[in-house]
Amino acid sequence: MSSRNRLIQRLFFSASFAFIALIHSTSQSAGLAITHNGAGGAWIWDLVIAAIVLIFTLASGALSFAAMRQWRGKWSISAGLPMGVLAIWCLTIVIAKIQSPESHTLWPFEIFAWAMLNMVYMVGVMTIKRILEKEMS
Secondary structure (H helix, E strand, O other): OOHHHHHHHHHHHHHHHHHHHHHHHHHHHHHHHHHHHOOOOHHHHHHHHHHHHHHHHHHHHHHHHHHHHHOOOHHHHHHHHHHHHHHHHHHHHHHHHHHOOOOOOOHHHHHHHHHHHHHHHHHHHHHHHHHHHHHHO
8 A cells, every 4th residue: 555545544544533523522512502493393304404505515525535645646635625624624613612612612613614615626626727738738
């Protein structure tokens, strides 16, 4: 296994650990939200929104991850930058949640905002890469 693949695996496991720690730190407040919304049918919409956020975030991360594995050199680094930003942001959220459980109450939407910005960023990088490759050939 190359050092590049090991680095990618370490980044993936680090991000997974940070995400699990984040979910664990907010599980108590999430339980309160479910009991408040459990009286009506609002919990279904909460679940739908959570699923949409999760799906788009995973798709956005998969786009960066795939580009990072496919491209070589500086292009691979440019595809990996958003993953580094996500790791730093998740670490920031986890540390803030540990210090004060009331902080970052809308953390799923912060991660969703990263996903949308990452999509725009990746489209821009892919477009620039394609233009430069056409000019060189």
